[in-house]
Amino acid sequence: xxxxxxxxxxxxxxxxxxxxxxQQAVTIxxxxxxxxxxxxxxxxxxxxxxVKFSFYKMKYATPVDKRVFVGxxxxxxxxxxxxxxxxxxxxxxxxxxxxxxxxxxxxxxTMLSFPTKGSxxxxxVLFFPYLINGIAxxxxxxxxxTRGFVFDTVLQWCxxxxxxxPYWLKDQSVNNWSLVGTSxxxxxxxxxxxxxxxxxxxxxxxxxxxELDGANKFQMFRYIILPxxxxxxxxNVILSITGSLSAFEQPFxxxxxxxxxxxxxxxxxxxxxxxxxxxxxxxxxVVLLLIIFVCTILQQLFFKYVFRDADSEDESYKGKxxxxxxxxxxxxxxxxxxxxxxxxxxxxxxxxxxxxxxxxCRRYYLDCY
Numbered sequence: 001x002x003x004x005x006x007x008x009x010x011x012x013x014x015x016x017x018x019x020x021x022x023q024q025a026v027t028i029x030x031x032x033x034x035x036x037x038x039x040x041x042x043x044x045x046x047x048x049x050x051v052k053f054s055f056y057k058m059k060y061a062t063p064v065d066k067r068v069f070v071g072x073x074x075x076x077x078x079x080x081x082x083x084x085x086x087x088x089x090x091x092x093x094x095x096x097x098x099x100x101x102x103x104x105x106x107x108x109x110t111m112l113s114f115p116t117k118g119s120x121x122x123x124x125v126l127f128f129p130y131l132i133n134g135i136a137x138x139x140x141x142x143x144x145x146t147r148g149f150v151f152d153t154v155l156q157w158c159x160x161x162x163x164x165x166p167y168w169l170k171d172q173s174v175n176n177w178s179l180v181g182t183s184x185x186x187x188x189x190x191x192x193x194x195x196x197x198x199x200x201x202x203x204x205x206x207x208x209x210x211e212l213d214g215a216n217k218f219q220m221f222r223y224i225i226l227p228x229x230x231x232x233x234x235x236n237v238i239l240s241i242t243g244s245l246s247a248f249e250q251p252f253x254x255x256x257x258x259x260x261x262x263x264x265x266x267x268x269x270x271x272x273x274x275x276x277x278x279x280x281x282x283x284x285x286v287v288l289l290l291i292i293f294v295c296t297i298l299q300q301l302f303f304k305y306v307f308r309d310a311d312s313e314d315e316s317y318k319g320k321x322x323x324x325x326x327x328x329x330x331x332x333x334x335x336x337x338x339x340x341x342x343x344x345x346x347x348x349x350x351x352x353x354x355x356x357x358x359x360x361c362r363r364y365y366l367d368c369y
Contacts, residue, residue, distance in 0.1 A: 054282035062278075074283035084271075084284060087264045088291075090176060094244035094263075097180035102236055105188050109195030110221060123196070127189035134186070138253025141182045145169050145254070172260045179250045179261060187243070191236050198229035230307040238299055242292050264288060 016022045054075070057068040078084045108126065112119045129137070144150045145168040152165055168178045206224050215223070226233070248265035251257055257266040264284070272281030 050282045050285060053278055054286050056279045058278050059276040060278055070279065074279045075287065077280055078283050078287050083262075083267055084264075084280075085287075087262055087267045088245070090261070090263050091245050091247065093176045093180050094183060094247045095241060097184050098240035098244050101184045101188055102191055102233075102240055104184075105191035105236075106195050106233075108188075109192045109199055110225060112192075113196050113199040123193070127193055129186045130189045132186070134249035135253055137182065137186055138249055141178075141250070142169075142254045145178055169255055169261075170259050175255065175259055175261055179247075179254060182250045182254070183243075183247065187240075191240070194232055194236055195229065198232035199225055202228045227307060230303065234300065234303045237303070238296055241295055241299065245288065245292055245295070 017026070055069060055071060057070045057074075108122075112123055116122075147167055148162065151168065152162055155165060156162055166174050169175050202225060206228075207220060210220050210224060246265055247263045248269070251261045251263050251266050252269070255261045257263070257270065262270075265288075268281050268284045268288075271277050271284070
């Protein structure tokens with residue numbers, strides 16, 4: 001009897017395996033197993049090892065049996081050492097640059113999303129720096145800011161005296177701003193392209209309704225474009241802030257972290273590969289990960305509060321639209337109604353939707369009057 005049950009189960013499994021659902025499941029697993037395996041092997045497993053290393057005092061070549069377990073001491077040292085946690089203060093320079101970068105990118109994206117002469121050329125020119133390798137950009141700007149080179153020559157053409165110009169990479173009052181300018185130049189195009197894609201997805205009928213109500217361009221941007229692209233705005237801000245906290249390429253290539261330009265990542269790289277303090281560097285990486293995670297949560301809460309009016313408008317419109325769709329389906333279900341009566345009900349439905357959309361646009365531009 002047990003043999004019959006086993007045979008029945010195996011036969012049922014074979015039948016399911018040859019069925020359409022079974023083939024779909026096998027195909028999904030076949031396509032997933034390699035990417036998931038690689039993701040685990042090169043991402044999650046090294047991350048788990050890094051967290052484990054943060055509790056030990058060790059070097060790369062230290063044998064496993066000679067590693068010294070120090071508990072939370074590495075994390076305490078991260079906050080106590082002047083060259084570790086205090087390096088995060090330099091991220092404020094990059095955050096200011098990120099804010100200016102987002103404002104400029106949004107301004108350019110708004111202009112280039114509408115018919116403009118040479119818009120394709122401007123898009124390509126502004127996006128091109130993002131395609132260049134970060135190391136190459138570092139070497140370009142290293143010579144660009146060198147004393148007496150390109151930047152100083154251009155300023156002399158404008159009437160400035162070379163003796164009165166600062167050393168852009170040595171003077172600690174301007175060197176971090178010079179590196180921030182490099183970062184803005186590189187990532188401006190990326191933010192702009194993301195904004196352009198979001199703006200071009202906005203329904204053009206909203207602009208037409210706004211023009212009928214007498215709204216100007218700024219009011220269209222404030223009440224139509226900005227609420228419609230709130231998701232991309234949030235994404236760009238999160239990417240910019242996290243990038244500011246983990247700035248590495250520009251200070252590492254251009255200055256090597258000298259003269260007060262060593263960001264958190266540059267210091268962590270020196271501790272890990274020069275001083276061979278793997279445990280302390282791992283603790284720094286975990287601390288930075290937690291800081292980025294907290295900043296991301298705070299940014300999401302902030303934008304949820306800022307765009308709360310837009311969210312309520314969307315929910316109100318969707319609820320009203322679903323209610324009207326339900327009324328329309330009920331009208332269709334009444335078989336005893338005549339054809340003329342049905343057309344009248346459908347006409348009233350579309351008229352209601354039209355007036356509802358117009359009323360929504362008028363609510364957006366109430367401040368115009």
